[in-house]
Amino acid sequence: MVIYGVGLLAGCMLVGLVTGDVLGTLLGIDANLGGVGIAMLLLILVTGILKQRGHLPESTEQGITFWNAMYIPIVVAMAASQNVAAAFSGGLVALLAGALAMALGLLLVPVLTGHRREPLPSGDASTTSPAPGRTH
Amino acid sequence: MNDSIMTVFDKYHLIAAFAVIGLTMFLAHWVSKRFTRGRLHGSAIAILVGLALAWVGGVMTGGKHGLADVTLFSGLGLMGGGMLRDLAIIATAYGVRFQEIKQAGVRGVIALFAGVLISFVAGAVVAVSFGYTSAVDITTIAAGAVTYIVGPVTGATLGASSEVIALSIAAGLVKSILTMIFTPLTAKWIGLDNPRSAMIFGGLIGTTSGVAAGLAATDARLVPYGAMTATFYTGLGILLAPTVLFLAVRALV
Structure with a gap:
Protein backbone atom coordinates (compact mmCIF):
# COMPACT_ATOMS: atom_id res chain seq x y z
CA MET A 1 0.00 0.00 0.00
CA VAL A 2 1.14 3.53 -0.81
CA ILE A 3 0.74 4.62 2.80
CA TYR A 4 3.37 2.08 3.89
CA GLY A 5 5.92 3.98 1.81
CA VAL A 6 4.80 7.37 3.09
CA GLY A 7 4.76 5.99 6.64
CA LEU A 8 8.26 4.57 6.26
CA LEU A 9 9.51 7.89 4.92
CA ALA A 10 7.84 9.76 7.78
CA GLY A 11 9.26 7.31 10.32
CA CYS A 12 12.81 7.77 8.99
CA MET A 13 12.34 11.54 9.10
CA LEU A 14 11.14 11.54 12.71
CA VAL A 15 13.93 9.22 13.91
CA GLY A 16 16.51 11.35 12.05
CA LEU A 17 15.17 14.62 13.43
CA VAL A 18 15.02 13.30 17.01
CA THR A 19 18.59 12.01 16.67
CA GLY A 20 19.72 15.39 15.30
CA ASP A 21 17.97 17.17 18.16
CA VAL A 22 19.58 14.93 20.77
CA LEU A 23 22.99 15.48 19.12
CA GLY A 24 22.43 19.23 19.27
CA THR A 25 21.47 19.10 22.94
CA LEU A 26 24.46 16.90 23.77
CA LEU A 27 26.81 19.39 22.12
CA GLY A 28 25.07 22.32 23.78
CA ILE A 29 23.83 23.89 20.55
CA ASP A 30 20.28 25.11 20.14
CA ALA A 31 19.88 23.51 16.70
CA ASN A 32 19.09 20.23 15.01
CA LEU A 33 22.46 18.77 14.06
CA GLY A 34 22.17 16.96 10.74
CA GLY A 35 18.75 15.44 11.37
CA VAL A 36 17.75 15.50 7.71
CA GLY A 37 21.04 13.93 6.66
CA ILE A 38 20.70 11.17 9.26
CA ALA A 39 17.13 10.52 8.05
CA MET A 40 18.41 10.21 4.46
CA LEU A 41 21.03 7.64 5.47
CA LEU A 42 18.39 5.77 7.47
CA LEU A 43 16.01 5.67 4.48
CA ILE A 44 18.76 4.33 2.18
CA LEU A 45 19.65 1.68 4.77
CA VAL A 46 16.11 0.55 5.62
CA THR A 47 14.78 0.49 2.04
CA GLY A 48 17.97 -1.31 0.96
CA ILE A 49 17.37 -4.10 3.47
CA LEU A 50 13.63 -4.29 2.69
CA LYS A 51 14.28 -4.45 -1.04
CA GLN A 52 16.87 -7.20 -0.62
CA ARG A 53 14.33 -9.31 1.24
CA GLY A 54 11.59 -8.54 -1.26
CA HIS A 55 9.44 -6.59 1.19
CA LEU A 56 9.23 -3.44 -0.92
CA PRO A 57 6.47 -3.86 -3.53
CA GLU A 58 5.89 -1.19 -6.15
CA SER A 59 2.87 0.31 -4.39
CA THR A 60 4.95 0.92 -1.27
CA GLU A 61 7.72 2.43 -3.39
CA GLN A 62 5.23 4.85 -4.93
CA GLY A 63 4.62 6.41 -1.52
CA ILE A 64 8.30 7.42 -1.45
CA THR A 65 8.82 8.24 -5.13
CA PHE A 66 5.83 10.61 -5.11
CA TRP A 67 7.52 12.83 -2.53
CA ASN A 68 10.80 12.44 -4.39
CA ALA A 69 9.12 13.85 -7.49
CA MET A 70 7.46 16.67 -5.51
CA TYR A 71 10.84 17.89 -4.38
CA ILE A 72 11.57 20.57 -7.01
CA PRO A 73 7.99 21.98 -6.90
CA ILE A 74 8.29 22.23 -3.12
CA VAL A 75 11.64 24.00 -3.51
CA VAL A 76 9.96 26.45 -5.91
CA ALA A 77 7.24 27.10 -3.30
CA MET A 78 9.95 27.56 -0.69
CA ALA A 79 11.75 30.08 -2.91
CA ALA A 80 8.47 31.92 -3.46
CA SER A 81 7.88 32.31 0.29
CA GLN A 82 11.27 33.72 1.31
CA ASN A 83 12.02 37.30 2.26
CA VAL A 84 13.57 38.07 -1.14
CA ALA A 85 12.68 41.76 -1.03
CA ALA A 86 14.92 42.23 2.01
CA ALA A 87 17.64 40.00 0.57
CA PHE A 88 17.66 41.98 -2.66
CA SER A 89 19.90 44.67 -1.22
CA GLY A 90 22.49 42.03 -0.36
CA GLY A 91 22.11 40.20 -3.65
CA LEU A 92 25.76 40.72 -4.57
CA VAL A 93 26.76 38.28 -1.79
CA ALA A 94 24.71 35.55 -3.46
CA LEU A 95 26.10 36.36 -6.88
CA LEU A 96 29.72 36.31 -5.76
CA ALA A 97 29.37 33.26 -3.48
CA GLY A 98 27.74 31.23 -6.24
CA ALA A 99 30.20 32.36 -8.91
CA LEU A 100 33.27 31.72 -6.77
CA ALA A 101 32.04 28.24 -5.79
CA MET A 102 31.47 27.35 -9.45
CA ALA A 103 34.82 28.76 -10.62
CA LEU A 104 36.81 26.88 -7.96
CA GLY A 105 34.95 23.67 -8.77
CA LEU A 106 35.70 23.91 -12.48
CA LEU A 107 39.37 24.75 -11.82
CA LEU A 108 39.81 21.66 -9.66
CA VAL A 109 38.50 19.25 -12.34
CA PRO A 110 41.83 18.87 -14.21
CA VAL A 111 43.72 18.77 -10.89
CA LEU A 112 41.76 15.76 -9.62
CA THR A 113 41.39 14.02 -12.99
CA GLY A 114 45.13 13.56 -13.52
CA HIS A 115 46.39 12.26 -16.84
CA ARG A 116 44.76 8.86 -17.23
CA ARG A 117 41.99 8.82 -19.82
CA GLU A 118 39.17 6.42 -20.47
CA PRO A 119 37.43 6.29 -23.82
CA LEU A 120 33.83 7.43 -24.00
CA PRO A 121 31.35 4.72 -24.97
CA SER A 122 29.37 5.47 -28.09
CA GLY A 123 25.61 5.75 -28.16
CA ASP A 124 22.98 8.06 -26.83
CA ALA A 125 22.97 8.61 -23.10
CA SER A 126 19.75 10.55 -22.93
CA THR A 127 17.92 7.43 -21.74
CA THR A 128 20.17 7.16 -18.69
CA SER A 129 19.72 10.73 -17.48
CA PRO A 130 18.94 11.07 -13.78
CA ALA A 131 15.35 10.86 -12.64
CA PRO A 132 13.55 14.22 -12.78
CA GLY A 133 12.93 14.19 -9.06
CA ARG A 134 16.63 14.09 -8.33
CA THR A 135 17.62 17.41 -9.81
CA HIS A 136 19.15 19.61 -7.17
CA MET B 1 -17.24 35.91 -8.73
CA ASN B 2 -14.15 37.69 -7.48
CA ASP B 3 -15.30 37.10 -3.94
CA SER B 4 -15.82 33.42 -4.65
CA ILE B 5 -12.30 33.10 -6.04
CA MET B 6 -10.85 34.85 -3.01
CA THR B 7 -12.84 32.67 -0.59
CA VAL B 8 -11.90 29.39 -2.28
CA PHE B 9 -8.21 30.28 -2.66
CA ASP B 10 -8.08 31.38 0.96
CA LYS B 11 -9.92 28.38 2.34
CA TYR B 12 -8.10 25.79 0.23
CA HIS B 13 -4.73 27.51 0.38
CA LEU B 14 -2.54 24.42 0.07
CA ILE B 15 -4.49 23.20 -2.97
CA ALA B 16 -4.18 26.66 -4.50
CA ALA B 17 -0.43 26.49 -3.93
CA PHE B 18 -0.23 23.14 -5.75
CA ALA B 19 -2.04 24.69 -8.70
CA VAL B 20 0.12 27.83 -8.74
CA ILE B 21 3.37 25.86 -8.52
CA GLY B 22 2.15 23.35 -11.11
CA LEU B 23 1.53 26.20 -13.52
CA THR B 24 4.91 27.77 -12.69
CA MET B 25 6.70 24.47 -13.37
CA PHE B 26 4.87 24.06 -16.65
CA LEU B 27 5.75 27.56 -17.83
CA ALA B 28 9.38 27.21 -16.68
CA HIS B 29 9.86 23.96 -18.58
CA TRP B 30 8.19 25.46 -21.63
CA VAL B 31 10.52 28.48 -21.53
CA SER B 32 13.51 26.16 -21.02
CA LYS B 33 12.63 24.10 -24.10
CA ARG B 34 11.37 26.88 -26.30
CA PHE B 35 13.92 29.62 -25.64
CA THR B 36 17.06 27.92 -24.30
CA ARG B 37 16.76 24.50 -26.00
CA GLY B 38 17.04 22.94 -22.56
CA ARG B 39 20.39 24.59 -21.86
CA LEU B 40 18.96 26.36 -18.85
CA HIS B 41 17.29 23.61 -16.85
CA GLY B 42 13.54 24.04 -16.34
CA SER B 43 13.83 23.57 -12.58
CA ALA B 44 16.40 26.38 -12.33
CA ILE B 45 14.08 28.70 -14.24
CA ALA B 46 11.20 27.67 -11.98
CA ILE B 47 13.18 28.50 -8.83
CA LEU B 48 14.19 31.81 -10.39
CA VAL B 49 10.51 32.54 -11.07
CA GLY B 50 9.77 31.56 -7.46
CA LEU B 51 12.33 34.04 -6.13
CA ALA B 52 10.98 36.73 -8.46
CA LEU B 53 7.41 36.08 -7.24
CA ALA B 54 8.64 36.27 -3.64
CA TRP B 55 10.18 39.64 -4.42
CA VAL B 56 6.91 40.89 -5.93
CA GLY B 57 4.98 39.60 -2.90
CA GLY B 58 7.41 41.24 -0.51
CA VAL B 59 7.24 44.60 -2.26
CA MET B 60 3.42 44.42 -2.46
CA THR B 61 2.77 43.53 1.17
CA GLY B 62 5.91 44.63 2.98
CA GLY B 63 5.84 41.24 4.72
CA LYS B 64 8.62 38.75 5.34
CA HIS B 65 7.26 35.66 3.60
CA GLY B 66 7.37 36.66 -0.04
CA LEU B 67 4.34 35.71 -2.08
CA ALA B 68 2.96 33.71 0.87
CA ASP B 69 2.02 37.01 2.52
CA VAL B 70 -0.52 37.63 -0.25
CA THR B 71 -3.72 36.06 1.07
CA LEU B 72 -4.44 34.36 -2.24
CA PHE B 73 -1.14 32.47 -2.05
CA SER B 74 -0.77 31.81 1.67
CA GLY B 75 -0.60 28.05 0.96
CA LEU B 76 2.88 28.51 -0.49
CA GLY B 77 4.15 28.96 3.05
CA LEU B 78 2.83 25.52 4.01
CA MET B 79 3.90 23.80 0.78
CA GLY B 80 7.40 25.30 0.88
CA GLY B 81 7.69 25.23 4.66
CA GLY B 82 10.18 23.14 6.57
CA MET B 83 7.92 20.14 7.15
CA LEU B 84 7.05 19.13 3.59
CA ARG B 85 10.41 20.35 2.28
CA ASP B 86 12.41 18.07 4.57
CA LEU B 87 10.09 15.15 3.79
CA ALA B 88 10.67 15.60 0.05
CA ILE B 89 14.42 16.05 0.46
CA ILE B 90 14.70 12.85 2.49
CA ALA B 91 12.66 11.07 -0.21
CA THR B 92 15.29 12.03 -2.81
CA ALA B 93 17.73 9.74 -1.01
CA TYR B 94 15.56 6.80 -2.04
CA GLY B 95 17.18 4.80 -4.79
CA VAL B 96 20.71 6.01 -4.02
CA ARG B 97 23.04 3.05 -4.06
Whole structure:
Protein backbone atom coordinates (compact mmCIF):
# COMPACT_ATOMS: atom_id res chain seq x y z
CA MET A 1 0.00 0.00 0.00
CA VAL A 2 1.14 3.53 -0.81
CA ILE A 3 0.74 4.62 2.80
CA TYR A 4 3.37 2.08 3.89
CA GLY A 5 5.92 3.98 1.81
CA VAL A 6 4.80 7.37 3.09
CA GLY A 7 4.76 5.99 6.64
CA LEU A 8 8.26 4.57 6.26
CA LEU A 9 9.51 7.89 4.92
CA ALA A 10 7.84 9.76 7.78
CA GLY A 11 9.26 7.31 10.32
CA CYS A 12 12.81 7.77 8.99
CA MET A 13 12.34 11.54 9.10
CA LEU A 14 11.14 11.54 12.71
CA VAL A 15 13.93 9.22 13.91
CA GLY A 16 16.51 11.35 12.05
CA LEU A 17 15.17 14.62 13.43
CA VAL A 18 15.02 13.30 17.01
CA THR A 19 18.59 12.01 16.67
CA GLY A 20 19.72 15.39 15.30
CA ASP A 21 17.97 17.17 18.16
CA VAL A 22 19.58 14.93 20.77
CA LEU A 23 22.99 15.48 19.12
CA GLY A 24 22.43 19.23 19.27
CA THR A 25 21.47 19.10 22.94
CA LEU A 26 24.46 16.90 23.77
CA LEU A 27 26.81 19.39 22.12
CA GLY A 28 25.07 22.32 23.78
CA ILE A 29 23.83 23.89 20.55
CA ASP A 30 20.28 25.11 20.14
CA ALA A 31 19.88 23.51 16.70
CA ASN A 32 19.09 20.23 15.01
CA LEU A 33 22.46 18.77 14.06
CA GLY A 34 22.17 16.96 10.74
CA GLY A 35 18.75 15.44 11.37
CA VAL A 36 17.75 15.50 7.71
CA GLY A 37 21.04 13.93 6.66
CA ILE A 38 20.70 11.17 9.26
CA ALA A 39 17.13 10.52 8.05
CA MET A 40 18.41 10.21 4.46
CA LEU A 41 21.03 7.64 5.47
CA LEU A 42 18.39 5.77 7.47
CA LEU A 43 16.01 5.67 4.48
CA ILE A 44 18.76 4.33 2.18
CA LEU A 45 19.65 1.68 4.77
CA VAL A 46 16.11 0.55 5.62
CA THR A 47 14.78 0.49 2.04
CA GLY A 48 17.97 -1.31 0.96
CA ILE A 49 17.37 -4.10 3.47
CA LEU A 50 13.63 -4.29 2.69
CA LYS A 51 14.28 -4.45 -1.04
CA GLN A 52 16.87 -7.20 -0.62
CA ARG A 53 14.33 -9.31 1.24
CA GLY A 54 11.59 -8.54 -1.26
CA HIS A 55 9.44 -6.59 1.19
CA LEU A 56 9.23 -3.44 -0.92
CA PRO A 57 6.47 -3.86 -3.53
CA GLU A 58 5.89 -1.19 -6.15
CA SER A 59 2.87 0.31 -4.39
CA THR A 60 4.95 0.92 -1.27
CA GLU A 61 7.72 2.43 -3.39
CA GLN A 62 5.23 4.85 -4.93
CA GLY A 63 4.62 6.41 -1.52
CA ILE A 64 8.30 7.42 -1.45
CA THR A 65 8.82 8.24 -5.13
CA PHE A 66 5.83 10.61 -5.11
CA TRP A 67 7.52 12.83 -2.53
CA ASN A 68 10.80 12.44 -4.39
CA ALA A 69 9.12 13.85 -7.49
CA MET A 70 7.46 16.67 -5.51
CA TYR A 71 10.84 17.89 -4.38
CA ILE A 72 11.57 20.57 -7.01
CA PRO A 73 7.99 21.98 -6.90
CA ILE A 74 8.29 22.23 -3.12
CA VAL A 75 11.64 24.00 -3.51
CA VAL A 76 9.96 26.45 -5.91
CA ALA A 77 7.24 27.10 -3.30
CA MET A 78 9.95 27.56 -0.69
CA ALA A 79 11.75 30.08 -2.91
CA ALA A 80 8.47 31.92 -3.46
CA SER A 81 7.88 32.31 0.29
CA GLN A 82 11.27 33.72 1.31
CA ASN A 83 12.02 37.30 2.26
CA VAL A 84 13.57 38.07 -1.14
CA ALA A 85 12.68 41.76 -1.03
CA ALA A 86 14.92 42.23 2.01
CA ALA A 87 17.64 40.00 0.57
CA PHE A 88 17.66 41.98 -2.66
CA SER A 89 19.90 44.67 -1.22
CA GLY A 90 22.49 42.03 -0.36
CA GLY A 91 22.11 40.20 -3.65
CA LEU A 92 25.76 40.72 -4.57
CA VAL A 93 26.76 38.28 -1.79
CA ALA A 94 24.71 35.55 -3.46
CA LEU A 95 26.10 36.36 -6.88
CA LEU A 96 29.72 36.31 -5.76
CA ALA A 97 29.37 33.26 -3.48
CA GLY A 98 27.74 31.23 -6.24
CA ALA A 99 30.20 32.36 -8.91
CA LEU A 100 33.27 31.72 -6.77
CA ALA A 101 32.04 28.24 -5.79
CA MET A 102 31.47 27.35 -9.45
CA ALA A 103 34.82 28.76 -10.62
CA LEU A 104 36.81 26.88 -7.96
CA GLY A 105 34.95 23.67 -8.77
CA LEU A 106 35.70 23.91 -12.48
CA LEU A 107 39.37 24.75 -11.82
CA LEU A 108 39.81 21.66 -9.66
CA VAL A 109 38.50 19.25 -12.34
CA PRO A 110 41.83 18.87 -14.21
CA VAL A 111 43.72 18.77 -10.89
CA LEU A 112 41.76 15.76 -9.62
CA THR A 113 41.39 14.02 -12.99
CA GLY A 114 45.13 13.56 -13.52
CA HIS A 115 46.39 12.26 -16.84
CA ARG A 116 44.76 8.86 -17.23
CA ARG A 117 41.99 8.82 -19.82
CA GLU A 118 39.17 6.42 -20.47
CA PRO A 119 37.43 6.29 -23.82
CA LEU A 120 33.83 7.43 -24.00
CA PRO A 121 31.35 4.72 -24.97
CA SER A 122 29.37 5.47 -28.09
CA GLY A 123 25.61 5.75 -28.16
CA ASP A 124 22.98 8.06 -26.83
CA ALA A 125 22.97 8.61 -23.10
CA SER A 126 19.75 10.55 -22.93
CA THR A 127 17.92 7.43 -21.74
CA THR A 128 20.17 7.16 -18.69
CA SER A 129 19.72 10.73 -17.48
CA PRO A 130 18.94 11.07 -13.78
CA ALA A 131 15.35 10.86 -12.64
CA PRO A 132 13.55 14.22 -12.78
CA GLY A 133 12.93 14.19 -9.06
CA ARG A 134 16.63 14.09 -8.33
CA THR A 135 17.62 17.41 -9.81
CA HIS A 136 19.15 19.61 -7.17
CA MET B 1 -17.24 35.91 -8.73
CA ASN B 2 -14.15 37.69 -7.48
CA ASP B 3 -15.30 37.10 -3.94
CA SER B 4 -15.82 33.42 -4.65
CA ILE B 5 -12.30 33.10 -6.04
CA MET B 6 -10.85 34.85 -3.01
CA THR B 7 -12.84 32.67 -0.59
CA VAL B 8 -11.90 29.39 -2.28
CA PHE B 9 -8.21 30.28 -2.66
CA ASP B 10 -8.08 31.38 0.96
CA LYS B 11 -9.92 28.38 2.34
CA TYR B 12 -8.10 25.79 0.23
CA HIS B 13 -4.73 27.51 0.38
CA LEU B 14 -2.54 24.42 0.07
CA ILE B 15 -4.49 23.20 -2.97
CA ALA B 16 -4.18 26.66 -4.50
CA ALA B 17 -0.43 26.49 -3.93
CA PHE B 18 -0.23 23.14 -5.75
CA ALA B 19 -2.04 24.69 -8.70
CA VAL B 20 0.12 27.83 -8.74
CA ILE B 21 3.37 25.86 -8.52
CA GLY B 22 2.15 23.35 -11.11
CA LEU B 23 1.53 26.20 -13.52
CA THR B 24 4.91 27.77 -12.69
CA MET B 25 6.70 24.47 -13.37
CA PHE B 26 4.87 24.06 -16.65
CA LEU B 27 5.75 27.56 -17.83
CA ALA B 28 9.38 27.21 -16.68
CA HIS B 29 9.86 23.96 -18.58
CA TRP B 30 8.19 25.46 -21.63
CA VAL B 31 10.52 28.48 -21.53
CA SER B 32 13.51 26.16 -21.02
CA LYS B 33 12.63 24.10 -24.10
CA ARG B 34 11.37 26.88 -26.30
CA PHE B 35 13.92 29.62 -25.64
CA THR B 36 17.06 27.92 -24.30
CA ARG B 37 16.76 24.50 -26.00
CA GLY B 38 17.04 22.94 -22.56
CA ARG B 39 20.39 24.59 -21.86
CA LEU B 40 18.96 26.36 -18.85
CA HIS B 41 17.29 23.61 -16.85
CA GLY B 42 13.54 24.04 -16.34
CA SER B 43 13.83 23.57 -12.58
CA ALA B 44 16.40 26.38 -12.33
CA ILE B 45 14.08 28.70 -14.24
CA ALA B 46 11.20 27.67 -11.98
CA ILE B 47 13.18 28.50 -8.83
CA LEU B 48 14.19 31.81 -10.39
CA VAL B 49 10.51 32.54 -11.07
CA GLY B 50 9.77 31.56 -7.46
CA LEU B 51 12.33 34.04 -6.13
CA ALA B 52 10.98 36.73 -8.46
CA LEU B 53 7.41 36.08 -7.24
CA ALA B 54 8.64 36.27 -3.64
CA TRP B 55 10.18 39.64 -4.42
CA VAL B 56 6.91 40.89 -5.93
CA GLY B 57 4.98 39.60 -2.90
CA GLY B 58 7.41 41.24 -0.51
CA VAL B 59 7.24 44.60 -2.26
CA MET B 60 3.42 44.42 -2.46
CA THR B 61 2.77 43.53 1.17
CA GLY B 62 5.91 44.63 2.98
CA GLY B 63 5.84 41.24 4.72
CA LYS B 64 8.62 38.75 5.34
CA HIS B 65 7.26 35.66 3.60
CA GLY B 66 7.37 36.66 -0.04
CA LEU B 67 4.34 35.71 -2.08
CA ALA B 68 2.96 33.71 0.87
CA ASP B 69 2.02 37.01 2.52
CA VAL B 70 -0.52 37.63 -0.25
CA THR B 71 -3.72 36.06 1.07
CA LEU B 72 -4.44 34.36 -2.24
CA PHE B 73 -1.14 32.47 -2.05
CA SER B 74 -0.77 31.81 1.67
CA GLY B 75 -0.60 28.05 0.96
CA LEU B 76 2.88 28.51 -0.49
CA GLY B 77 4.15 28.96 3.05
CA LEU B 78 2.83 25.52 4.01
CA MET B 79 3.90 23.80 0.78
CA GLY B 80 7.40 25.30 0.88
CA GLY B 81 7.69 25.23 4.66
CA GLY B 82 10.18 23.14 6.57
CA MET B 83 7.92 20.14 7.15
CA LEU B 84 7.05 19.13 3.59
CA ARG B 85 10.41 20.35 2.28
CA ASP B 86 12.41 18.07 4.57
CA LEU B 87 10.09 15.15 3.79
CA ALA B 88 10.67 15.60 0.05
CA ILE B 89 14.42 16.05 0.46
CA ILE B 90 14.70 12.85 2.49
CA ALA B 91 12.66 11.07 -0.21
CA THR B 92 15.29 12.03 -2.81
CA ALA B 93 17.73 9.74 -1.01
CA TYR B 94 15.56 6.80 -2.04
CA GLY B 95 17.18 4.80 -4.79
CA VAL B 96 20.71 6.01 -4.02
CA ARG B 97 23.04 3.05 -4.06
CA PHE B 98 26.40 3.18 -2.40
CA GLN B 99 27.72 0.69 -4.99
CA GLU B 100 27.54 3.54 -7.50
CA ILE B 101 30.06 5.57 -5.60
CA LYS B 102 32.48 2.63 -5.71
CA GLN B 103 32.49 2.89 -9.48
CA ALA B 104 33.53 6.51 -9.19
CA GLY B 105 36.52 5.33 -7.20
CA VAL B 106 38.67 7.07 -4.66
CA ARG B 107 39.05 10.17 -6.79
CA GLY B 108 35.27 10.48 -7.07
CA VAL B 109 34.95 10.41 -3.27
CA ILE B 110 37.78 12.92 -2.89
CA ALA B 111 36.05 15.11 -5.48
CA LEU B 112 32.79 14.95 -3.46
CA PHE B 113 34.38 16.04 -0.20
CA ALA B 114 36.60 18.61 -1.90
CA GLY B 115 33.62 19.97 -3.84
CA VAL B 116 31.44 20.47 -0.75
CA LEU B 117 34.36 21.93 1.17
CA ILE B 118 35.60 24.45 -1.42
CA SER B 119 32.07 25.65 -2.22
CA PHE B 120 31.40 26.11 1.48
CA VAL B 121 34.69 27.95 2.05
CA ALA B 122 34.07 30.14 -1.03
CA GLY B 123 30.62 31.08 0.29
CA ALA B 124 31.93 31.66 3.80
CA VAL B 125 34.75 33.92 2.59
CA VAL B 126 32.33 36.01 0.53
CA ALA B 127 29.86 36.23 3.44
CA VAL B 128 32.58 37.37 5.85
CA SER B 129 33.93 39.92 3.38
CA PHE B 130 30.43 41.38 3.11
CA GLY B 131 30.36 41.93 6.83
CA TYR B 132 28.37 38.94 8.10
CA THR B 133 29.64 38.08 11.56
CA SER B 134 27.23 35.55 13.09
CA ALA B 135 28.23 31.90 12.68
CA VAL B 136 24.65 30.99 11.72
CA ASP B 137 24.50 33.57 8.90
CA ILE B 138 27.95 32.70 7.55
CA THR B 139 27.21 28.95 7.63
CA THR B 140 23.82 29.40 5.92
CA ILE B 141 25.20 31.51 3.05
CA ALA B 142 28.21 29.19 2.72
CA ALA B 143 25.87 26.17 2.63
CA GLY B 144 23.88 27.95 -0.11
CA ALA B 145 27.05 28.07 -2.20
CA VAL B 146 27.12 24.26 -1.88
CA THR B 147 23.62 23.89 -3.38
CA TYR B 148 20.34 25.78 -3.14
CA ILE B 149 19.02 22.91 -1.03
CA VAL B 150 21.84 22.61 1.48
CA GLY B 151 21.52 26.35 2.20
CA PRO B 152 17.87 26.51 3.33
CA VAL B 153 18.03 23.16 5.14
CA THR B 154 21.08 24.34 7.06
CA GLY B 155 19.55 27.77 7.68
CA ALA B 156 16.30 26.27 8.96
CA THR B 157 17.99 23.89 11.39
CA LEU B 158 20.30 26.61 12.68
CA GLY B 159 17.51 29.18 12.96
CA ALA B 160 18.72 31.69 10.35
CA SER B 161 16.48 34.56 9.23
CA SER B 162 14.36 34.28 6.09
CA GLU B 163 16.44 37.02 4.49
CA VAL B 164 19.67 35.03 4.92
CA ILE B 165 17.94 31.85 3.74
CA ALA B 166 16.76 33.70 0.60
CA LEU B 167 20.37 34.75 -0.01
CA SER B 168 21.55 31.16 0.37
CA ILE B 169 18.99 29.91 -2.16
CA ALA B 170 20.07 32.66 -4.56
CA ALA B 171 23.76 31.75 -4.13
CA GLY B 172 23.06 28.11 -4.97
CA LEU B 173 20.93 29.13 -7.92
CA VAL B 174 23.66 31.41 -9.28
CA LYS B 175 26.10 28.50 -9.01
CA SER B 176 23.69 26.16 -10.79
CA ILE B 177 22.90 28.56 -13.64
CA LEU B 178 26.55 29.59 -14.14
CA THR B 179 27.48 25.90 -14.26
CA MET B 180 24.94 25.34 -17.04
CA ILE B 181 26.46 28.24 -19.01
CA PHE B 182 30.18 27.81 -18.34
CA THR B 183 30.52 24.01 -18.50
CA PRO B 184 30.27 23.75 -22.31
CA LEU B 185 32.44 26.85 -22.68
CA THR B 186 35.30 25.55 -20.52
CA ALA B 187 34.87 21.80 -21.18
CA LYS B 188 37.83 21.51 -23.54
CA TRP B 189 40.07 23.51 -21.29
CA ILE B 190 39.40 21.42 -18.15
CA GLY B 191 39.55 18.09 -20.02
CA LEU B 192 35.85 17.32 -19.73
CA ASP B 193 35.69 14.69 -22.49
CA ASN B 194 35.78 11.33 -20.72
CA PRO B 195 33.75 9.45 -18.06
CA ARG B 196 36.44 9.84 -15.44
CA SER B 197 36.64 13.62 -15.57
CA ALA B 198 32.83 13.80 -15.85
CA MET B 199 32.48 11.86 -12.57
CA ILE B 200 35.03 14.14 -10.90
CA PHE B 201 33.26 17.19 -12.34
CA GLY B 202 29.94 15.92 -10.92
CA GLY B 203 31.51 15.45 -7.50
CA LEU B 204 33.20 18.84 -7.47
CA ILE B 205 30.28 20.96 -8.68
CA GLY B 206 27.50 18.80 -7.28
CA THR B 207 24.46 20.92 -8.09
CA THR B 208 22.63 18.21 -10.06
CA SER B 209 20.54 20.43 -12.34
CA GLY B 210 23.65 22.46 -13.23
CA VAL B 211 25.80 19.37 -13.75
CA ALA B 212 23.19 17.55 -15.85
CA ALA B 213 22.37 20.56 -18.04
CA GLY B 214 26.01 21.62 -18.36
CA LEU B 215 27.17 18.15 -19.38
CA ALA B 216 24.22 17.70 -21.74
CA ALA B 217 25.29 20.87 -23.55
CA THR B 218 28.89 19.58 -23.67
CA ASP B 219 28.30 15.93 -24.64
CA ALA B 220 25.10 14.09 -23.69
CA ARG B 221 27.02 10.84 -23.19
CA LEU B 222 28.75 12.37 -20.16
CA VAL B 223 25.51 13.11 -18.28
CA PRO B 224 25.09 9.80 -16.40
CA TYR B 225 28.70 9.86 -15.20
CA GLY B 226 28.43 13.37 -13.80
CA ALA B 227 24.99 12.69 -12.32
CA MET B 228 26.30 9.54 -10.63
CA THR B 229 28.57 11.48 -8.27
CA ALA B 230 26.44 14.63 -8.12
CA THR B 231 23.57 12.59 -6.61
CA PHE B 232 25.60 12.20 -3.43
CA TYR B 233 26.65 15.83 -3.22
CA THR B 234 23.54 17.42 -1.71
CA GLY B 235 23.20 14.55 0.77
CA LEU B 236 26.80 14.96 1.86
CA GLY B 237 26.31 18.73 2.11
CA ILE B 238 23.19 18.32 4.29
CA LEU B 239 25.14 15.96 6.50
CA LEU B 240 28.26 18.15 6.82
CA ALA B 241 27.08 21.80 6.66
CA PRO B 242 24.82 22.03 9.74
CA THR B 243 27.15 19.82 11.79
CA VAL B 244 30.93 19.68 11.33
CA LEU B 245 31.18 22.75 9.12
CA PHE B 246 28.90 24.84 11.37
CA LEU B 247 30.97 23.84 14.41
CA ALA B 248 34.14 24.79 12.52
CA VAL B 249 32.71 28.21 11.58
CA ARG B 250 31.52 28.77 15.15
CA ALA B 251 34.97 27.95 16.47
CA LEU B 252 36.55 30.44 14.05
CA VAL B 253 34.29 33.49 14.53
